[in-house]
Amino acid sequence: MKFFYAEGSPYARIVRIALLELGMNDTVEKEIVTLRDPESALLPYNPIGRVPTLQLDDGTILTESLLIFFYLDTQHGGQPLLPRDGSDGWVTLSRMGTAMGLIDGIAVWNRALRLPEHERSPGVLALERTRATRTLDALEKAVAGGAYTGRLDAARIALGSTLGWTERRHRKFNWREGHPVLSAWYDDIAQTPSFTMTLPPIV
Ligand SMILES: N[C@@H](CCC(=O)N[C@@H](CS)C(=O)NCC(=O)O)C(=O)O
Structure with a gap:
């Protein structure tokens, strides 16, 4: 491969x-x-x-x-990273969707910011800031309620990876502000060797 x-x-x-x-x-x-x-x-x-x-x-x-x-997930004998049989009540798929949506929105926002200023759409920038903040607020509550804990499944990987990426590559946005629980959750998962080994370069 x-x-x-x-x-x-x-x-x-x-x-x-x-x-x-x-x-x-x-x-x-x-x-x-x-x-x-x-x-x-x-x-x-x-x-x-x-x-x-x-x-x-x-x-x-x-x-x-x-x-x-x-x-x-077809190439290993362990528990799937992304279960697709309802065995976990579709919880991982649901959480994965939220994490991927957060990446999608922040990636659009980040790409928009890389355009020359006169080509940037204020509407897109505002929409993506609102989407990201709204999603982080929901994640703050979800994580405080025990979501995204347990074994390192696809949803935890996607959320941890997104927050780390945002901190290093989308530095105009301080996602930690107003999200202390999520911030502590991230600091914990960020210690995982697979995370430290793949940290994106700071821009
Ligand atoms: N939905 C895709 C998104 C992948 C994506 O947008 N990758 C970006 C890098 S972060 C890329 O390759 N962009 C190059 C381009 O848009 O031409 C996925 O989940 O893999």
């Missing part, structure tokens, strides 16, 4: 953490690729040009982090 990623990608990071947690990291060849680049080494494999991208041994290309999670 070959895994294409970028060190600054929050989506690729959740798969990188999963590979480490599943003990599969050393069995996968890896290549760091450029993004939004017509010369990117990824494009001959994946016309979508996004990471994470996983090439299976038979050449099949998987793009989209959730689909890669589905595949990885």
